[in-house]
Amino acid sequence: MTETRDRIVDAAVDLFRVHGYTGTAMKQVVAAADAPFGSVYHHFRGGKQELAAAAIERAGVVYRDLVLGILDAEDDVVTGTRAVFDAAAAVLDATDYADVCPVATVALEVASTSEPLRAACDTVFADWIDTLAGRLEHGGGPPAAARSAAIAFISLLEGGFLLCRTARTPEAMRANGDVAVAVVAGAVDR
Amino acid sequence: MTETRDRIVDAAVDLFRVHGYTGTAMKQVVAAADAPFGSVYHHFRGGKQELAAAAIERAGVVYRDLVLGILDAEDDVVTGTRAVFDAAAAVLDATDYADVCPVATVALEVASTSEPLRAACDTVFADWIDTLAGRLEHGGGPPAAARSAAIAFISLLEGGFLLCRTARTPEAMRANGDVAVAVVAGAVDR
């Protein structure tokens, strides 16, 4: 049996992904987590903000490991990049364009409103960029090029989520996959 | 004197940009527009959704013309692309990372919640992609390559807004500008 606290965080991640931060009510979270209403304030004294910070942190780890799992399963980072964008397009199609990155949605909502949540999102993105840059360096690229390529990789992935989700079409993720592959190849081949 | 309706829409655009759709209250909008509360429902019988649809449409036109103005001021689309990303980085820095694209924030919030608003955001993005692809074709590129490059252009710009706003650093917009320039150059040079 999963811990109540974990169920609440997981439910928050799912709901933030679809409705965003302000669009998600605490009552929805506890209902989805099948937990009594009071328990959320027992586990998160800081209320909604503290819960959101935990959800962002958790989503950051889950999505990073998801991408790394696909990336590392391939022989090199270039074909790995292709696989990541293909998988993203497949997931979008399979989930009716609902299952996207919750961090981006929350980040845009709270960046100018809540400093602790902005910082939590920043930590996640910085971790993603650092981890990805490390893989590209390991693939043979110089540090500066690897970092820039990692930033473009994340931007193309998030931009693809945005456009695909809005258009309900996988086209943008395919187009961005081509560009990401070229960027990664350029950062590695020297 | 500007029309009351226009002032309300402009105020909504500004507030959506900073607080998002669900994070913006109707009372904030009418206060910012310096209009009496009832007038918003006089002009927008459909309530908040109808106001948001008008705000998205308006933001789409304003931002498109802003980007085109910078792009067309340069001799070719490649140097124009450089200018657009440089300008975006400068605006972010000048506005303390608050002044970003309102369409992306709202799109991620409502894509799975409100079909009319999702459609409004889709119309805006499709218009941006079509217009940009037209400029790239005019620059000498084949249609399919121009369209893919336009999609990557928008993704890199929106991804840059996301990462820069969260990190409060212009780094991502600089890195993405380099990639966008390379993508546009590749789509035009044949």
Add this chain to the structure above:
DNA sequence: GTCTATACTTTGATAGAC
């Protein structure tokens, strides 16, 4: 026709019953 005052719902959060 314009706008003020209000109705009703939902929100985040808590106090006190078990």
Add this chain to the structure above:
DNA sequence: GTCTATCAAAGTATAGAC
């Protein structure tokens, strides 16, 4: 210690006074 019942505040929307 866990959870139910409730609170005050804020949300959208409207009805009716000018």
